[in-house]
Amino acid sequence: MTVQAPPVRPESRSDAGVPGKPRTIPRHGRLTPYLFLAPFAVLFIGFVLVPAIFGLWVSLHDYNYLLPGQPWVGLQNYLDLFTPGSRDSGDFWHSMLATGIFTVLSVPFLIVCPLGVALLLNRAFRGRSFFRAVFFAPYVLGVSVVGLLFRFLLDPNIGLVNSYLGHAIPWTTDVPWAWISLVAMTVWWTLGFNAIIYLAGLQEISPELYEAAEVDGASRWDQFRNVTLPGLRPVVAFVTTVTLLASANMFGQAFLVTKGAPANETRTAIMYIASTGLGSNRQGMAAAMSYILAIILIGISALNLRLSRRREAS
Numbered sequence: 001m002t003v004q005a006p007p008v009r010p011e012s013r014s015d016a017g018v019p020g021k022p023r024t025i026p027r028h029g030r031l032t033p034y035l036f037l038a039p040f041a042v043l044f045i046g047f048v049l050v051p052a053i054f055g056l057w058v059s060l061h062d063y064n065y066l067l068p069g070q071p072w073v074g075l076q077n078y079l080d081l082f083t084p085g086s087r088d089s090g091d092f093w094h095s096m097l098a099t100g101i102f103t104v105l106s107v108p109f110l111i112v113c114p115l116g117v118a119l120l121l122n123r124a125f126r127g128r129s130f131f132r133a134v135f136f137a138p139y140v141l142g143v144s145v146v147g148l149l150f151r152f153l154l155d156p157n158i159g160l161v162n163s164y165l166g167h168a169i170p171w172t173t174d175v176p177w178a179w180i181s182l183v184a185m186t187v188w189w190t191l192g193f194n195a196i197i198y199l200a201g202l203q204e205i206s207p208e209l210y211e212a213a214e215v216d217g218a219s220r221w222d223q224f225r226n227v228t229l230p231g232l233r234p235v236v237a238f239v240t241t242v243t244l245l246a247s248a249n250m251f252g253q254a255f256l257v258t259k260g261a262p263a264n265e266t267r268t269a270i271m272y273i274a275s276t277g278l279g280s281n282r283q284g285m286a287a288a289m290s291y292i293l294a295i296i297l298i299g300i301s302a303l304n305l306r307l308s309r310r311r312e313a314s
Helices: 027-059 076-081 089-121 128-140 143-153 160-165 177-203 207-215 220-231 233-248 252-258 269-279 283-313
Strands: none
Touching: 027 283, 076 089, 076 283, 089 128, 089 177, 089 233, 089 269, 089 283, 128 177, 143 160, 143 177, 143 252, 177 220, 177 233, 177 252, 207 220, 220 233, 233 283, 269 283
């Protein structure tokens, strides 16, 4: 007598999740993540990857879009920037120095001041939502609005600030006043963004940690040093990196308020790159300057993230 095996039935949906039974993913399900990523991929390729490759190609040519021929020069544009006495070397590195000065002066304020504001706005008090909106409101203004506003406020001759002070302080025409003006307006303008990021990080810290620290007799400073700061380390690393990149790419404030004065002391790298590429129609040299600046910023960002990870591991 032969025993006939029962017929094998196809796997049904009810078998999904049953131990020992393989789960097959439909073909259309495998494509779903790529369909969601497709809009970003199109924008990234069209507006980031392709322009970056084209910009690298431009930097290897004596490129001028007004002329029919674009002679190949290889790495000569880059070599000229590192050759003392060349046409662009001195001015470019002077503008890089101006960029470094602004970054060193502005970044500490843009890290510490928003943290203080976030600590205050994280407390429970009446009108807290209103004050959060007030501090964030300047960030929604365009750089042209902020630049023109401070241009009229800080004008050495007809400015409202000098009118109230009764002194002719050269806010936009002499150093260090020009740097003070640029840093002050940048802090006022962008402080709210960093404060909101800090505020989101503060709300992720468990209140039980503060309660336990208070029971142990920890003071407010001890709670800030041993609870708040360790909980905000990833947020601080993010804010520091974003602020460094934004400060190093400062353009609108100096262009509208000081116009690089005095004697190009406040002319940043982006201002000089724009002047070279658009004013002098030397797009090849401007592209080479842009890539040197980008490489420096990538190195600084990588170093900052590496230091932040070491602090988290220690």
